[in-house]
Amino acid sequence: MQTRLADFIRDTPEGREADEILRKCVHCGFCTATCPTYQLLGDELDGPRGRIYLIKQVLEGQPVTEKTRGHLDRCLTCRSCETTCPSGVQYGRLADIGRHVVEQRVPRRGADRAVRWALREFVPRPGLFGAAMKLGQAVRGVLPQALRDKVPEARASGTWPPPRHARRVLALAGCVQPAMAPAINAAAARVLDALGISMTEAAGAGCCGAVRLHLDDPEAARDDARRNIDAWWPEVERGEVEAIVTTASGCGVQVKDYGHLLRHDRAYADKALRVAALARDIGEIVAGEAAALKSRLGAFAGEAIPLAWHAPCSLQHGLRIRGTVEALLEAAGYRLTPVRDAHLCCGSAGTYSLLQPELSARLRENKLEALLEGGAPAIASANIGCIAHLQAGTATPVRHWIEMLDARLSGAA
Template sequence: MQTRLAEFIKDTEVGREADAILRKCVHCGFCTATCPTYQLLGDELDGPRGRIYLIKQMLEGAPVTAKTQQHLDRCLTCRACETTCPSGVAYGRLVDLGRVLVDQRVRRPAGARTVRWALRELVSRPGVFGLAMKAGRMVRPLLPATLKDKVPPLRPAGAWPAPRHARRMLALAGCAQPAMMPSVNAATARVLDALGISLIEAPGAGCCGAVRHHLSDHGGSRADARRNIDAWWPLIERGEVEALVMTASACGVQVKDYGHLLAGDPAYADKAARVAALTQDIGEVLADRIDALKRCLPARARPEPLAFHAPCTLQHGLRLKTRVESVLMAAGFVLTPVPDAHLCCGSAGTYSLLQPALSNRLRENKLAALASGGAGQIASANVGCISHLAAGTDTPVVHWIELIDRRLNG
């Protein structure tokens, strides 16, 4: 794609990155076939190719309107288009840059600005979010449906094994997951403990930064990254941990990108690259130790059918499309077919709150696909997807690591 960037952006770091991404696009349109919003709306501007044109026009100095903003807002950042793209266009990075630039030129209504500010400040602060979730559970029957969906019943975490092994890994507690699903990291700790690995968390680490980043607060997301690196670095520098384990695939994508986010920061660039290199999804960790896991698992009398929803962040962001599935099958689960498994469930971080109509349509389609194989339970790999799907069905929806924990520990 030929570009002629306007003077206001041409010689900036953002302009150079956007220009390099744009020039890889060959207009082929393969991306539209896998775009969830294009499939729902049928509008070229609600697909990756159309949004790329909108960003290109903005960078070349064309007028920017609220319609431009709306089309970029409707993007889920699921990155299914990246998996399909034959040219390697980094669409996710481009649309994030585009949103920041649009927000600088198109002022949102006061109500919309307030909601987005509240999401950035509430969700990304574990202490504040935890109190809000506790209060929400107390008045859950009185909440409107949109908010009630985001307040799942609390599942007890169970015991977290005390560190006792020479081998240790470091977990990110995150921001939403400790309040919404504390059982996930505790289950991970028990599974790894059975494999001779102690899982620990570092005080001071918090939100990975994804919430702020995708709401156009890139400065805030970099601050989140620096805070986490500061919390983890003493353990990494002393060689006390061999990996950073992510139990929410969305956090994994964000932390894996720390090297890129802080590449221009002399004080943090090398540390960020090291952190990114150490980061692994729990699916990677167990898939690399699948024989050891099999030896720990009790024999199963008969296979158990399971519908697995691979979050977009797992299959398109981390490109780990089959790693979790291999672990589940090794543990005795039979994975039922899921039509259009590459499509987003509609959760997408804060998307389900900001774009509820589109989000709910995507959820309905995803739940129908997951139910089509007849499985009695659904598993996924990200707290947002799990809570979003669970709000639309009576079928149990859990994190897949909880199923492995049950197989190991009852």
């Protein structure tokens, strides 16, 4: 694709990156076949190729309208198009650049602006979000259905094994997961403990920065990254931990991108690269101990338990991890049922379900239909956003796969 970027961005780091990405696009259209919003709406401008063209126009200095912003708002940033693209177009990074320029040219007003500000300031603060979640869970029974769907029932996390192994990893607690599903990290700690690895959380670490980045506050997202790096750095620098583990695949994508996010920060660029290199999804860590895991699991007698597996977009398209969790679940005695259109997004996508509720609900309905048509009595996933979003639409239990593996190791079905 030929480009003629406008003066305001041509010689900036963002302009050079965008120009390189745009030039890789060959207009083939393969991406439209795997784009969830294009499948729903059938509008070229609500697919990756059309959005790339809109961003190109914006960066070349063409007029920007609220309609332009609307098409970009409807993008889930699921990155399914990146998996499909034969030319290696990094659509996600281009979308971040384009959205930032559009936000500057067409400022939001009224309720739209207020809601996005509230999400940026509220969701990434674990203390504030956690207090609100506890209150919501206490009065969940009397909440309107729309609010009740956003508040999962409280569940005990169980014990967290104390550090006792020579091998150690650090875990990202995150911002919403400790309040919505504290059992996930606790289960991960128990599984790793059984495999001879101690997992701890570093005081001071919090939100990965993805929420603020995708709500067009890149500097605040960098601050989140710096805070986490500072919290992890003493143990990283001393070589005391072998990995920084994420149990939410959405956070994993963000942490692995810290090197790019802070590439122009002289004080943090090298540290960010080292942290990004240490970042591992919990599935990668457990899969690395497959032999020990199979020994601990033993042989499961009888018929395998059917289970529907939902691979989050952040896992399969962002982290490019496919087949790893599936193999672990099968080793634990689960039979994964076929899932139609497994590459398509469930509609969670961070704050997307709050900002685009109609499209999000349609995507969830389609995903649940595909997940449950195999008759599985439960659904497993790997990202807190997907888990909460899917659970709000079904009575079928939706759990993190590491919780199911933990249950198997403890002898529970």
